[in-house]
Amino acid sequence: MSSPPDIETSASRSGQRLLWAALIVATALVVALGWQVGRLRDDQQWLVDRVTQPYVGMYVPRVALQSLDGRARELGQPPGDSQVVFFFTTTCPHCRASLPQLKLAASQLQAASGGGAELIGVAFASPEQTRRYADEHGLDFPLIAHDDRRTSALFRARKVPSLLVIGRDGRVRYQHVGAINSKQTLQELLRAVRPASPSRAAVQAAVAAPAVPR
Numbered sequence: 001m002s003s004p005p006d007i008e009t010s011a012s013r014s015g016q017r018l019l020w021a022a023l024i025v026a027t028a029l030v031v032a033l034g035w036q037v038g039r040l041r042d043d044q045q046w047l048v049d050r051v052t053q054p055y056v057g058m059y060v061p062r063v064a065l066q067s068l069d070g071r072a073r074e075l076g077q078p079p080g081d082s083q084v085v086f087f088f089t090t091t092c093p094h095c096r097a098s099l100p101q102l103k104l105a106a107s108q109l110q111a112a113s114g115g116g117a118e119l120i121g122v123a124f125a126s127p128e129q130t131r132r133y134a135d136e137h138g139l140d141f142p143l144i145a146h147d148d149r150r151t152s153a154l155f156r157a158r159k160v161p162s163l164l165v166i167g168r169d170g171r172v173r174y175q176h177v178g179a180i181n182s183k184q185t186l187q188e189l190l191r192a193v194r195p196a197s198p199s200r201a202a203v204q205a206a207v208a209a210p211a212v213p214r
Contacts, residue, residue, distance in 0.1 A: 054156040054175040060166055061154050065122075067142040068131060073120060075144075075155070076170055081116030082193045083166045084109065087157035090125045090133040095161040098180035099137050105180075105189055106141050113193040117165075122146055124160070165192040 060076040067073050075085060086102060088095035109117050121143045123130040130145040152158055165174040174192035176185055 053177065054162065054164055054172055056172055056175060058156070058172045058175075059170055060164070060172060062170070063151055063154065065144050065146055067120070067144050068127060068134070069142065071142070073142065073144060075120070075122070075151075076166055078116075078118060078166060078168055080118065081113060081168055081195050082118075082173065084117060084119040084189070084193065085155070085164045085166065086119070086121045087152060087155065087162040087164075088121065088123055088160050090123060090129045092160050094179040096137070098161050099139070101180045101182070101186050103139070105186055108190060109193060112190040114195050116195055117193040118142075120144060122151070122157075124149070124152065163189065165189065 062077045063075040065073050065075060075083070077083070084105075086098075088098070106119050109119055119141045121139065121141060123133065123143060123145050124147050125133070125145055126147065127145040130143055133139070134143055155162070155164065157164075159177050161178065161180065163174075163176040163180060164172055167173045174188060176188070180186070180189075
């Protein structure tokens, strides 16, 4: 005995509705899963960057070293308002390409900072290599020859060239990784060494501890 046509049609339509509903739910689950995987990747990259890259607001250690002129220097502890540290190697082409802008910054640093900033170059090389490099390129700011890679890890300077502006409080005010070959980078650097006003200090405090992405 066969079912009436209207009952079969109703059952078919009900099955189609259930199938479409199941497809919609499955699609929504796939989209949600993809979004969650993307967020997890972003969070993972954020954590990797925090461990390997310098960032504004980061505390740096104090490391006592000696420059090529025999003077005692302390990385991470500016004698004035700020300290500009340029990490480089003598064989890095991007470091070499950065020298014209770096020397220009050195000539304008005291005027921009009101006399409160110092520039130090840290070469991951031997003293002899560093001296030859300084003579070849006419570098007249203090240089430290220091081939201990633990220091580069402490300052997140695993990639060179790396430029940090460190404030009196031991925190990074500005960072740049890669070649310094634009006027914009130079202007950003000179702005970072300006004496901090109360309003600027408040802004720096606000960005010192960036929120973890959610």
